[in-house]
Amino acid sequence: MSTIKDVSKYSGLSLATISKYLNGGNVREENRQRIDEAVEALGFRVNRNARSLKTNRTMTVGVVMPTLSVPFFGSVISALDRTLRDAGYTSFVCSYDFDRDLELEKLRVLCNNNVDGIVLAAQHVSARELNEIRNARGSEMPMVLVDRTISGFVCDSIVIDNLNATYGAVEQLINAGHRHIGIIVGPLDISTANERMVGYRRALEDYGITVEAGPLRSDGQHEELIQIGRYDFESGYRQFNNFMDMENPPTALCVTNYDMTMGAVTAAHERNIILGKDIGFVGFDAVDLCRIVSPPLSIVEQPTQMMGQKAGEVLLKRMAGETLPHPQVIRLKSYLHNRIYKE
Amino acid sequence: MSTIKDVSKYSGLSLATISKYLNGGNVREENRQRIDEAVEALGFRVNRNARSLKTNRTMTVGVVMPTLSVPFFGSVISALDRTLRDAGYTSFVCSYDFDRDLELEKLRVLCNNNVDGIVLAAQHVSARELNEIRNARGSEMPMVLVDRTISGFVCDSIVIDNLNATYGAVEQLINAGHRHIGIIVGPLDISTANERMVGYRRALEDYGITVEAGPLRSDGQHEELIQIGRYDFESGYRQFNNFMDMENPPTALCVTNYDMTMGAVTAAHERNIILGKDIGFVGFDAVDLCRIVSPPLSIVEQPTQMMGQKAGEVLLKRMAGETLPHPQVIRLKSYLHNRIYKE
DNA sequence: AGCCGAAACTAAAACGTTTCGCTATTGTCT
DNA sequence: AGACAATAGCGAAACGTTTTAGTTTCGGCT
DSSP states (O other): OOOHHHHHHHHTOOHHHHHHHHTTOOOOHHHHHHHHHHHHHHTOOOOHHHHHHHHSOOSEEEEEESOSSSHHHHHHHHHHHHHHHHTTOEEEEEEOTTOHHHHHHHHHHHHHTTOSEEEEOOSSOOHHHHHHHHTSSSSOOOEEEESOOOTTOOOEEEEEOHHHHHHHHHHHHHHTTOOSEEEEEOOTTSHHHHHHHHHHHHHHHHTTOOOSSOSBOTTSOBOOSEEEOOSSHHHHHHHHHHHHHSSSOOSEEEEOSHHHHHHHHHHHHHTTOOBTTTBEEEEESOHHHHHHSSSOOEEEEOOHHHHHHHHHHHHHHHHTTOOOSSOOEEEEOOEEEOOOOOO | OOOHHHHHHHHTOOHHHHHHHHTTOOOOHHHHHHHHHHHHHHTOOOOHHHHHHHHSOOSEEEEEESOSSSHHHHHHHHHHHHHHHHTTOEEEEEEOTTOHHHHHHHHHHHHHTTOSEEEEOOSSOOHHHHHHHHTSSSSOOOEEEESOOOTTOOOEEEEEOHHHHHHHHHHHHHHTTOOSEEEEEOOTTSHHHHHHHHHHHHHHHHTTOOOSSOSBOTTSOBOOSEEEOOSSHHHHHHHHHHHHTSSSOOSEEEEOSHHHHHHHHHHHHHTTOOBTTTBEEEEESOHHHHHHSSSOOEEEEOOHHHHHHHHHHHHHHHHTTOOOSSOOEEEEOOEEEOOOOOO
């Protein structure tokens, strides 16, 4: 592999001149040609390791996601990558496959590989750990959280207005006449799950529906209308069945992410329950799905593209050294695809 | 940020000793403690740029995929990452979002960033370009193609036995009594699309069914039973409708990837056509989907995990310098989930 | 023709590691 | 105790860039 020294020898110019030209500096027209010719002849390509060693910048950004098998994150990444690329950065994506240790490891590896910034959809990692990672290098590593925030970790974040997302969904169900409304949320230590639960609660309260407990069972206990899943297919499937097996099942259901929606829809099919008709239903994210199933499902769509783009924009500002006074927290609105069942 | 020099000063040992210890070498127990203490006290972390500059290795692998919004690739990546990680490598994933220029750019950027190897699901890039990229560095960059091969590019590859996948699918439809069988394939310059089409043709030939042209139209022309889509949702949707709008529509259909299957299923729903009952149907990849829809769909499932794992294993061998005589081409079997419709 | 300032160029040091070729130290065996 | 082999530790050079501070070149003025 030829180096800048070879180019120097070949062209008869000094290292510094070559370097300057390569980085956009001015050289005499004659020398410009000599350099171009040398570069061409030698097949020279700048060694980014050496460059980064000097400049302390890699022009790369690390992106850490819980999984890459879900369209939600794919879409975020796509828009994010585009935004960063337009500014000359390359993004490297890692998935931690929902694994706690892997999440931490990926973050560490990225830092060690000297990315200039990090975009993270955090799940298990603690505020303390994140702070440690952010400060592992001399200066504070630019960092943006997407989708999920970590309690106690002060950081730029791009998130959905989850509270209003479920509020709106539940409100619609209430307006359709439902009073016994169940919800399947994710693990409550994930911020989105918590917020979505709060939105559900608030909607019920605002409409004067008792939320503390579900309908009375024959044994005098209340049945829980808030079921906590794990944001995966099986959770949706199982919890849906739990609901339907109750003595007094809810007449409507809100399911709060992609995989669980898929699971719930599957379970409904197996039980010959027609969603939207036999029971009220609002899912999340599965926009394709709601076209496929008949009758079409009501679905909360999250602005994934916008989320990626905003994350990129904020990160770019931070990496450019722009020192915004407070952490930027951008809360994006979701959109409720409201399909009302007609006979 | 503290360097190995700081560790050296703090511990009173030489650079060389510290470095040796950090790389797994032996030092006296006493010194071992001094170093550990210094590292801890200074918060030292090795600068991988500097290390890579010396060693010419980064212990990273670049993974380039057409998209990250499809579970198929997510699953491949997941298994691939696991395999590489177990061997101490980190994988960085890029998507080129089906874009030709981006595909080339991502490959170049990865090479410039000195990854030790590349895993690529290639789409538009030519054999010439790939060769250029592979040889851009001094030595030949280890490289493995997954899912798709590039005609004329000699390279280790992990692919599906696409021919037999569609052969089996079509065979099943024939056995169910169908004679007018249509297929929606992808762009024919993608190897998988081509192979799947050949499998379709061969099955028809083997069963003595004319394949050259579709059923006769009233104007004396034949209708084309092979429709070429673009492997996306809209293609599946549109081509399905094309088929159904024919004067003499096929009685069975094979749709050859995830997104197009989704599109076809959607179109079928909109036309109130029950797949598996009203017409024979075999889709690809959408294994979740086939549980959801009733009656369940017949689906060809591709061994994505195995594909990722094998790709990792082959790449590891190459990166270890193992000089296998010929390019390894591993052809994995797909699995046909055969759901026969019962009234 | 001679001078000036700007623009282009250069030499050399530095970035943080690894590694080569030695020397110093240790432990073992007679 | 002495000698020897093995092991540990060391100094310095090298990896391929960028950058600082200083030098040369050049064209335009008077």
